[in-house]
Amino acid sequence: xxxxxREIVFENVSKFYGEVLGVNRVNLSIPAGITSLxxxxxxxxxxxxxxxxxxxxxxQGRICVLGVRPDQPDVLFRFVGYCTQYDSFPRGxxxxxxxxxxxxxxxxTHTEAGELTVNALERVKxxxxxxxxxxxxxxxxxxxxxxxxxxAHWPRVLVLDEPLNGLDPLVRAETITLFRSLAEEGLHVIxxxxxxxxxxxxSDQVILLSSGYVVAEGKIHGxxxxxxxHPMQILIRCARxxxxxxxxxxxxxxxxxxxxNDGKGLLIRTRDPDRFYLMLNRLVVEGVDLExxxxxxxxxxxxxxxxxxxxxxxI
Amino acid sequence: MNTAPWSLWRAQxxxxxxxxxxxxxxxxxxxxxxxxxxxxxxxxxxxxxxxLRHGRACDLGRDNLIxxxxxxxxxxxxxxxxxxxxxxxNLFRGxxxxxxxxxxxxxxxxxxxxxxxxxxxxxxxxxxxxxxSTALSLAVLYLHFHPSVVEQYMNGGGLGHVFAYVGTTALAxxxxxxxxxxxxxxxxxxxxxxxxxxxxxxxxxxLPAVLKKLSVIFYLQSLSPLQPPVKGDWAFLAVLANPTPAxxxxxxxxLVTAAGLFLxxxxxxxxxxNYGAE
Numbered sequence: 283x284x285x286x287x288r289e290i291v292f293e294n295v296s297k298f299y300g301e302v303l304g305v306n307r308v309n310l311s312i313p314a315g316i317t318s319l320x321x322x323x324x325x326x327x328x329x330x331x332x333x334x335x336x337x338x339x340x341x342q343g344r345i346c347v348l349g350v351r352p353d354q355p356d357v358l359f360r361f362v363g364y365c366t367q368y369d370s371f372p373r374g375x376x377x378x379x380x381x382x383x384x385x386x387x388x389x390x391t392h393t394e395a396g397e398l399t400v401n402a403l404e405r406v407k408x409x410x411x412x413x414x415x416x417x418x419x420x421x422x423x424x425x426x427x428x429x430x431x432x433x434a435h436w437p438r439v440l441v442l443d444e445p446l447n448g449l450d451p452l453v454r455a456e457t458i459t460l461f462r463s464l465a466e467e468g469l470h471v472i473x474x475x476x477x478x479x480x481x482x483x484x485s486d487q488v489i490l491l492s493s494g495y496v497v498a499e500g501k502i503h504g505x506x507x508x509x510x511x512h513p514m515q516i517l518i519r520c521a522r523x524x525x526x527x528x529x530x531x532x533x534x535x536x537x538x539x540x541x542x543n544d545g546k547g548l549l550i551r552t553r554d555p556d557r558f559y560l561m562l563n564r565l566v567v568e569g570v571d572l573e574x575x576x577x578x579x580x581x582x583x584x585x586x587x588x589x590x591x592x593x594x595x596x597i
Numbered sequence: 598m599n600t601a602p603w604s605l606w607r608a609q610x611x612x613x614x615x616x617x618x619x620x621x622x623x624x625x626x627x628x629x630x631x632x633x634x635x636x637x638x639x640x641x642x643x644x645x646x647x648x649l650r651h652g653r654a655c656d657l658g659r660d661n662l663i664x665x666x667x668x669x670x671x672x673x674x675x676x677x678x679x680x681x682x683x684x685x686x687n688l689f690r691g692x693x694x695x696x697x698x699x700x701x702x703x704x705x706x707x708x709x710x711x712x713x714x715x716x717x718x719x720x721x722x723x724x725x726x727x728x729x730s731t732a733l734s735l736a737v738l739y740l741h742f743h744p745s746v747v748e749q750y751m752n753g754g755g756l757g758h759v760f761a762y763v764g765t766t767a768l769a770x771x772x773x774x775x776x777x778x779x780x781x782x783x784x785x786x787x788x789x790x791x792x793x794x795x796x797x798x799x800x801x802x803x804l805p806a807v808l809k810k811l812s813v814i815f816y817l818q819s820l821s822p823l824q825p826p827v828k829g830d831w832a833f834l835a836v837l838a839n840p841t842p843a844x845x846x847x848x849x850x851x852l853v854t855a856a857g858l859f860l861x862x863x864x865x866x867x868x869x870x871n872y873g874a875e
Contacts (some may be wrong), residue, residue, distance in 0.1 A: 299871065314785065335697055337870040353866075359705035366703075368872065371694035386612035387704040389605045431700075 287349035289313050290334055290439065290470060294344030297329055303494040304329040308343070310489065310499060312472065314463045318476040318481040320586055321491030327474040328367060330491070331441050334472075335364045340365070346437060348470075360388075363437035367429045367444050373417045377403065377427045378412040381434050388435055402434035405420070405460065421448035439470040447477060458484050482582040491591045506580045512588045513537050513551040515578035516558065521571060523548040529565055533558065549578060606710050613706075613714025614721070621684060621722035626691070630683045630723075633676040637667055639673035639833050642736040648741035657742055661758070664738055665823035668731075668762060673769050673817050674798065679791065684723050686787040688715040688778060689868070696872045708865045716778055716858065720787035724769035731766045735759055761822040768820065772813035772850045775857030782864035816841065816850035821831055 290312040305326040319327040330337040334345055336352030345351065347516045350358050371380060385395040398585060406426040411419065416427060425448045425563045432440060442461075447453050460482055464582055465471050476483045476551035481488065490498040490506065498505045506514070520526050526548050530539050535554035542549050552558040559575075579585075621627065641664070648654060690700035695799035701711055739747045747755075798814045809815045819841040841849065 332870065335703060337702055338865070339869060355702065356705050356707045356710075361704055364703050368698055368699060369698050372696070372697045372700065374623070383612070384700055384704055386615065387609055387701075387706050389608045570642050573755070 284489070286346050287559050290348065290472070291344075291346045292330075292334075292399075293344045293346075295333060295340045295345055297333060297338060302340075302536055304493075305333070305494045305496075306468035308496050310496065312470060312489075313487070314465070314468050314470050315486035316334065316461060316471045316473060316484050318485040318488045318582070319472065320481055320488055320582060321490060322590065324493075325491040325590075327491055327495075328443055330489075331364070331366075331367045331443050331472065331474060334363060334415055335441055335557055337364075337366075356531075359437075361438040362441065363432035363435065364441040365443065365445055367447075369421070369424060370578075371424070371427075373546075374415065374417075376415055376421070377408055377423075377430075380427060384431060398434050400458040402430040405433065407456070422450055422453060426453070433464075439472070440464060441472045445473060446477060446480060450505070454480075459555040469582050474563055478581075478583045478586060480595070485582065486565075489583070490586060490589055497589045498585065502582055502585060503577075503580055504526050506577075507555075507584050509585065509588045510553070513553045514555045514580070515584075516550050516555065516575060517542065517547055517578040518550065518562070518575050519547040519573040521546070521573070526570060529570065530561075533561055534584065547573075606707075606713075609706050610714040611716060611874040613701075613711065614718050617688075617715055617718030617875075618721060621718055622725075624687070624691070625795050626687065627683055629642060630666055630680045633680050636676065637672060637734040638737060642740070645737050645740040652744050654746075657739075657746055660738055661823060662669045662826045662835045664735065664773060665821060666825035668765075669818065669821055669825050672727075672731065672766065673814060673821075676730075677723070677766060677769040678722055678773055678795065678798070680727060681719075681770060681777050682787055682791045683701065685774045685777035686781045686790070688719055688781065689865070690781045690785070690787070698822070699870045701829045703869060704866070706870065709862045711857070712778075712862055716774060716861075717777070719774050720767075720770055723774060724767045727766045727770060728763045732759070733763050734840075735762065756800075759824040761820065762859065765817055765820045768847065768850055769813065769817050772816070772854050775854035775861070779857045779861040782868070803807045811851060811853065812849060813853060816853070819843070819846040835840060 290310070292308045292310040295308045295516070296306045308326075308330065313470050319330060321327055329338065331458075334347055334352060336355055336358065338515065347362060352358055357524060372383075375383070378399055381399040382395050385398055386392075388395075390398065400412075402411070403412050406429050408423065408430060410427050411423060416424065419427065419445070425468070427441070427443065430447060445461075446457060449457060458480065461471050461473065464487065473481070473484070482502065485502065487499070487501050489496055490505070498508065505570055523545070527541070530536055530548070530550060535557055536552045537551055538551040540549055541547075550558070553578075562572070562575060579588075609622075650694075685766075689698065692701070702708075739750075776794060777787075777790065780794070781787070784790045798812050801809055801812050801815055820843055824840075
């Protein structure tokens with residue numbers, strides 16, 4: 283299999299709605315695993331998802347989803363499932379009818395479609411509500427029935443637009459576990475979310491969007507390392523932070539060191555984390571006692587703030 | 598999948614029909630389609646009841662000509678016409694407004710197959726409604742005649758007329774369905790295409806021979822079993838100087854429909870989901 287057949291590829295893709303920019307000159311290669319699209323409202327997350335599923339056509343550029351163009355729905359949706367953000371359903375249907383009816387479009391027999399429907403409902407824990415009209419579902423249930431519809435045919439690529447919206451904390455945790463297990467099975471799971479700490483917890487890689495442009499992509503750590511204008515923050519837990527600080531100030535690459543608010547650690551900012559970690563190892567060998575060392579801004583939230591800004595939308 | 602696309606497409610069209618037909622028949626916004634179809638039934642039923650109450654019967658030949666006039670002027674040009682506007686303009690546009698069209702577009706169905714399924718669902722819906730209405734109108738029209746008179750008429754070619762009326766109604770649904778399906782992709786407001794097509798169809802008698810053939814009513818008029826007895830200045834509206842024989846009129850109408858569906862298939866390929874713009 284070539285790289286294009288294993289990845290979701292955007293090549294110089296732009297989308298304009300008349301004169302309004304959707305996304306501009308996007309180049310991406312999305313591997314298997316959980317990829318989060320992060321950005322403020324209007325940054326182009328949904329546009330990107332709609333483009334990769336053929337609901338929108340690019341103004342220019344080329345898209346391939348595991349080697350298949352999005353304008354071939356008869357091939358694409360054999361292995362792609364998309365849970366959109368639209369909170370609307372065909373009228374008068376029960377949860378079971380909704381999933382079953384659209385599975386019949388795959389050419390499934392009555393029995394096959396029935397079995398897949400039951401399975402999908404079990405996976406999202408909606409079996410008890412299967413025979414109730416969707417119109418009477420709560421927001422969380424509607425979100426789950428959409429998810430069930432997207433995963434019912436066991437897709438290899440799952441695109442999820444704000445899938446955690448409206449879910450209560452327990453279901454949210456279960457849904458995240460479901461995403462994780464799907465990613466571990468080798469699926470491509472593309473998630474857009476506003477909830478950064480959840481994105482941080484579940485993502486293998488992130489794509490940061492702002493005003494229709496991809497501002498960063500890759501694994502969080504890699505993206506963070508590339509943000510050179512903001513020195514890396516490292517939190518060192520130790521019993522005597524002031525002693526440690528006196529050693530650390532000798533290093534050129536350390537631009538700031540301050541005792542943590544609780545007095546039990548030192549928060550430093552360095553432009554050369556690799557050199558800093560080496561120096562820290564030497565200190566430990568020399569007998570300085572450290573409890574733990576961890577990056578303090580190596581997460582989606584910090585990267586987002588550095589690249590897009592703290593007021594970059596309704597995050 | 599490519600080895601047996603026809604069986605897959607057939608299964609997909611059947612799945613679309615299962616979803617669409619119930620929706621079409623039960624759509625709240627389609628209530629006026631039923632009212633249009635019921636109009637002639639009520640009219641002819643009322644006429645028969647009045648005649649029965651007074652113990653009188655009209656002349657069957659005259660009533661047949663009245664029906665032919667109503668069929669041409671109301672049924673084909675207004676009832677079926679606007680009924681098809683209501684059903685076919687909403688096949689895609691209605692789901693756009695309800696924000697549920699994307700479920701179809703996210704299934705492994707070729708857009709042309711989706712179009713075919715939805716179109717067939719529309720044809721079945723409108724044909725059932727209007728063919729039933731045509732048959733019912735004729736049934737209630739003959740209600741006040743003595744059964745022997747009706748039997749004699751049916752045996753003497755009347756049954757053929759009934760089939761011709763019902764068949765012409767079905768062809769009207771097929772023809773106008775194709776026209777309004779393509780219009781639904783070109784216009785957001787159904788009033789505009791309805792007005793444009795209505796004017797075009799009404800202008801048919803004045804058009805040159807070639808352009809006449811680019812309409813639905815031209816073929817339907819030829820297929821009506823009886824020509825309305827319109828005389829005087831307005832006769833040209835209903836009376837065809839040279840009616841096209843059925844063996845040409847039916848393929849002609851199907852060709853016009855096929856052209857509409859071809860254009861609709863091109864449009865559906867370009868269809869994007871942008872509910873915000875609706």
